[in-house]
Amino acid sequence: MSTTHNPTTPADHSPPDSSALVPITVRPTPLMVRGAGSWLWDAEGKRYLDFVQGWAVNCLGHCPQIVQRALAEQAATLLNASPAYHTLPQLRLARELTAHTGFDQAFFCSSGAEANEAAIKLARKWGQLQRNGASEIITTHGSFHGRTLATMAASGKPGFDALFPPAVPGFVKVPFGDAAAVERAIHAGTVAVMVEPIQGEAGVVVPPPGYLQALRALTQAHGVLLILDEVQTGMGRSGRLLAAEHAGVLADICTLGKGIGGGVPLAALLARKQVSCFAPGDQGGTFAGHPLTTAVGLAVLRALLAPGFLQQVCNAGEQLREGLLRVGNAYGATEVRGQGLLWALSLPSPCARAVVDAALQHGLLLNAPQPATLRFMPALDVSAQEIEQMLERLGRALSDVLAA
Ligand SMILES: Cc1ncc(COP(=O)(O)O)c(C=O)c1O
Known part of the structure; x- marks a missing residue:
C-alpha cells in the first residue's frame, strides 16, 4: 500500500485547536484526514494501522468501495423521503436482515x-399487554x-449510576455469566x-459456555x-452474522x-412477531430508516454474507489470537479473550493507556477499554500481513512500556 498522502489541511506541527468542541473524550494530537482499508493517514502524512476502526464500526475498513458506491447511487436517486413513506433500501434491508x-x-x-432504547420500550409495552x-x-x-438516560440506567458500567440523577428506574443488575443469578432475580414484575x-x-x-442457552431456557420457562x-x-x-448463532440461540429482541x-450511522432493532407490538406513533425518529444509511446497510450485509467471508473472519481471528498470545507472553500478558475479530489482551499492570500512546508513536491505533486491557477490533477483511504488522508494532509498544 502506498505511503504517499494527500492531506486536506497544510501540515503543521501544532495540535488541532479543539476549544470550540465539547470535550467528550481525550483525543491524541494527530488530525486524521484520510482512510483506506486498515489504514488511516494524519495531516502530516504519517500512516497508522487501525485496529480500532471507529470502535468496531468500519467492518469493511476505511472508505470501502461498496459503501462509496451505495452512498453515491442512493444520494443521486433519493436522499431522503422521511420515515412517513416507504423507500426501497429500508424495505430491502428489513427483508434480508430478518431472513438471515x-x-x-x-x-x-x-x-x-437508540436501538437499545427502542428495545427497552418494546419490552415495556409487551409487559403492559x-x-x-x-x-x-x-x-x-x-x-x-449506551448513553441515553435509559440505556445508562440499563448499563452496569461502574460509576454510570451516579451520573445525571435521577436515574431511570426499572433495571436490576446481576453478575455477568451467572444464569442462576438471573433466575433468582426474576419475579412477577420482571419483563x-x-x-x-x-x-x-x-x-x-x-461468558461461560452454555450461558446464553441457559438464559434462553429460563426466560422461556418464566415467560419473560x-x-x-x-x-x-x-x-x-x-x-x-450474530454472536448468538454460536450458541444456537434466537432471542426475542436483538439490537444491532x-x-x-x-x-455510516445505522442501527437496528430486530424482533420476533410475538413481541413486535409497537403501534404507529409508539416509536420513530426523523432519520429512522434513512435511505442513505439503509442502502449502505444492505450493501454491507450482502458483503458479509458473501461465500467464505465469515469463515475468513474466523481464520483471521485465530491468527490474531495466536499472535497476541505469542507477543503478550514475552511481557507477562498471558490472557487473551474474545471471538471472531473482537479480542482483548490483559496486561500485567494497569498500563493500557500508556501502551495505546506508545503504539500511536509506532503507527498503530489501539483501544484500552479498561486500565489493564487492550482491545483489538480490526476491519473484518483485515489481511494476514496486516495482522503480522500489527503484532510487530504491538511488540514494540509493549517493549517501550513494560520493558522500561
Ligand atoms: C454493546 C453495546 N451496546 C450499545 C452501545 C452504544 O452504541 P452507540 O454508541 O452507537 O449508541 C455500544 C457502544 O459501544 C455497545 O458496545
Whole structure:
C-alpha cells in the first residue's frame, strides 16, 4: 500500500485547536484526514494501522468501495423521503436482515443506544399487554448499552449510576455469566433479561459456555423476554452474522449497531412477531430508516454474507489470537479473550493507556477499554500481513512500556 498522502489541511506541527468542541473524550494530537482499508493517514502524512476502526464500526475498513458506491447511487436517486413513506433500501434491508437472522420485523435508527432504547420500550409495552404491566429488566454488572438516560440506567458500567440523577428506574443488575443469578432475580414484575453475548466495553468479557442457552431456557420457562444487545458482537464481528448463532440461540429482541452501517450511522432493532407490538406513533425518529444509511446497510450485509467471508473472519481471528498470545507472553500478558475479530489482551499492570500512546508513536491505533486491557477490533477483511504488522508494532509498544 502506498505511503504517499494527500492531506486536506497544510501540515503543521501544532495540535488541532479543539476549544470550540465539547470535550467528550481525550483525543491524541494527530488530525486524521484520510482512510483506506486498515489504514488511516494524519495531516502530516504519517500512516497508522487501525485496529480500532471507529470502535468496531468500519467492518469493511476505511472508505470501502461498496459503501462509496451505495452512498453515491442512493444520494443521486433519493436522499431522503422521511420515515412517513416507504423507500426501497429500508424495505430491502428489513427483508434480508430478518431472513438471515430468524427475526420477523426490523426498526432502523442511527445509534446503538437508540436501538437499545427502542428495545427497552418494546419490552415495556409487551409487559403492559402480555404480563400484567411488568416492566423491570434484568441486566448485568459491567454491561454497556449506551448513553441515553435509559440505556445508562440499563448499563452496569461502574460509576454510570451516579451520573445525571435521577436515574431511570426499572433495571436490576446481576453478575455477568451467572444464569442462576438471573433466575433468582426474576419475579412477577420482571419483563425481560438484557445482555451482551460478549461484554465489549467491559474489556471483551466472554461468558461461560452454555450461558446464553441457559438464559434462553429460563426466560422461556418464566415467560419473560430475552433481549440480546449485539451492537458490538453482531454483523460478523464474532465470525457469525450474530454472536448468538454460536450458541444456537434466537432471542426475542436483538439490537444491532456499529458494523451494520460499515461506517455510516445505522442501527437496528430486530424482533420476533410475538413481541413486535409497537403501534404507529409508539416509536420513530426523523432519520429512522434513512435511505442513505439503509442502502449502505444492505450493501454491507450482502458483503458479509458473501461465500467464505465469515469463515475468513474466523481464520483471521485465530491468527490474531495466536499472535497476541505469542507477543503478550514475552511481557507477562498471558490472557487473551474474545471471538471472531473482537479480542482483548490483559496486561500485567494497569498500563493500557500508556501502551495505546506508545503504539500511536509506532503507527498503530489501539483501544484500552479498561486500565489493564487492550482491545483489538480490526476491519473484518483485515489481511494476514496486516495482522503480522500489527503484532510487530504491538511488540514494540509493549517493549517501550513494560520493558522500561
Ligand atoms: C454493546 C453495546 N451496546 C450499545 C452501545 C452504544 O452504541 P452507540 O454508541 O452507537 O449508541 C455500544 C457502544 O459501544 C455497545 O458496545
